[in-house]
Amino acid sequence: MINLPGITDIKFPVFLAPMEDVTDKAFRKICLEMGADLAVSEFIASEALVRNSEKSFLKMEKSYPDETLVVQIFGNSPDVMADAAQMVEESGAAILDLNFGCPVKKIVNKGGGAALLRDLPLMKEITRRVVNAVKIPVTAKTRLGWTSEDLVHEEVALNLQEVGIQALTMHGRTRSQLYAGEADWEKIAEIKQNPDFQIPLIGNGDINSAEKAVECFEKYWVDGIMIGRAAIGDPWLFKRVRAVLNGEKFDEVPSIKERSRVCKQHLIATGDWKNEYIAVLEMRKFYSGYFKGIPGFKPFKIKLMEANSFEEVFAVFDEVENELNM
Numbered sequence: 508m509i510n511l512p513g514i515t516d517i518k519f520p521v522f523l524a525p526m527e528d529v530t531d532k533a534f535r536k537i538c539l540e541m542g543a544d545l546a547v548s549e550f551i552a553s554e555a556l557v558r559n560s561e562k563s564f565l566k567m568e569k570s571y572p573d574e575t576l577v578v579q580i581f582g583n584s585p586d587v588m589a590d591a592a593q594m595v596e597e598s599g600a601a602i603l604d605l606n607f608g609c610p611v612k613k614i615v616n617k618g619g620g621a622a623l624l625r626d627l628p629l630m631k632e633i634t635r636r637v638v639n640a641v642k643i644p645v646t647a648k649t650r651l652g653w654t655s656e657d658l659v660h661e662e663v664a665l666n667l668q669e670v671g672i673q674a675l676t677m678h679g680r681t682r683s684q685l686y687a688g689e690a691d692w693e694k695i696a697e698i699k700q701n702p703d704f705q706i707p708l709i710g711n712g713d714i715n716s717a718e719k720a721v722e723c724f725e726k727y728w729v730d731g732i733m734i735g736r737a738a739i740g741d742p743w744l745f746k747r748v749r750a751v752l753n754g755e756k757f758d759e760v761p762s763i764k765e766r767s768r769v770c771k772q773h774l775i776a777t778g779d780w781k782n783e784y785i786a787v788l789e790m791r792k793f794y795s796g797y798f799k800g801i802p803g804f805k806p807f808k809i810k811l812m813e814a815n816s817f818e819e820v821f822a823v824f825d826e827v828e829n830e831l832n833m
């Protein structure tokens with residue numbers, strides 16, 4: 508069990524991973540409705556937040572009034588991170604997550620994200636300052652190390668525990684791996700096996716089925732799991748995972764009607780929040796996932812990619828429902 512708001516009584520908590528340009532409030536709501544227990548916001552630059560950038564505030568909006576929102580921030584200045592943390596708390600977030608794992612050059616070159624894996628004293632200092640700056644629980648998400656030659660997962664885990672984080676998420680890859688190879692769950696388990704490590708551990712990396720989710724809990728003893736890429740276009744994965752973790756059988760494949768319904772919900776929520784045109788553009792990256800495995804979908808995908816309004820998109824959904832049986 509993990510003693511964090513929203514999940515204190517959940518035996519096998521399942522998180523939606525933070526993903527830039529994906530885990531906005533529209534997508535988080537869908538995943539939470541499908542069975543994710545907590546969903547993490549897209550990361551927010553602490554520097555932008557303290558400059559009152561409007562975009563940063565939008566990323567902290569809840570998907571519904573009662574959402575137990577986890578907001579993630581990144582940066583490398585203890586002062587700025589502490590100030591940003593207070594702004595996150597004031598915005599109504601329930602949990603604050605610190606990003607020490609982003610491998611992307613534009614972040615790392617400025618000393619943020621995974622760059623902190625090469626400066627553990629600074630990572631610890633940032634965390635200490637943030638924990639002291641807010642009353643809400645602080646968690647952190649990171650990777651195993653910068654490269655496979657300098658793994659620091661256990662050291663990081665103990666350091667951050669010492670300065671007061673309430674849970675640690677470990678993605679089982681190094682920074683230099685980016686997303687290549689496989690997540691190393693044996694290494695994630697090493698943290699759990701360390702007798703000095705007492706706080707909850709959330710494992711992350713390559714969970715793409717209910718069976719894998721069960722394996723992560725059973726074989727690697729994590730307290731929670733976090734799912735990212737596999738949920739893009741397949742939020743039903745959370746339903747399957749939840750059912751199997753509860754010991755129920757669940758192999759239902761979502762019907763075309765259900766896929767269209769969720770796609771529409773995603774589209775309309777994005778439109779309400781941003782605007783119709785942006786929603787139509789942003790949804791283009793999700794269609795392949797939402798209709799994955801449907802024979803004959805390709806020509807409809809082309810039409811969806813060319814559609815420029817809700818009306819046009821919905822007309823294609825109707826065609827898909829009428830012409831493809833499943």
Ligand SMILES: Cc1cc2nc3c(=O)[nH]c(=O)nc-3n(C[C@H](O)[C@H](O)[C@H](O)COP(=O)(O)O)c2cc1C
Nearest residue numbers: 524525526527549550606678712713714734735736
């Ligand atoms: C498009 C995309 C955006 C991401 N953005 C973030 C982010 O903002 N913060 C973060 O901590 N990790 C981010 N990640 C990493 C994921 O949270 C996760 O750690 C990674 O994808 C591994 O999990 P998975 O195999 O379940 O996808 C991102 C990953 C992807 C694919």
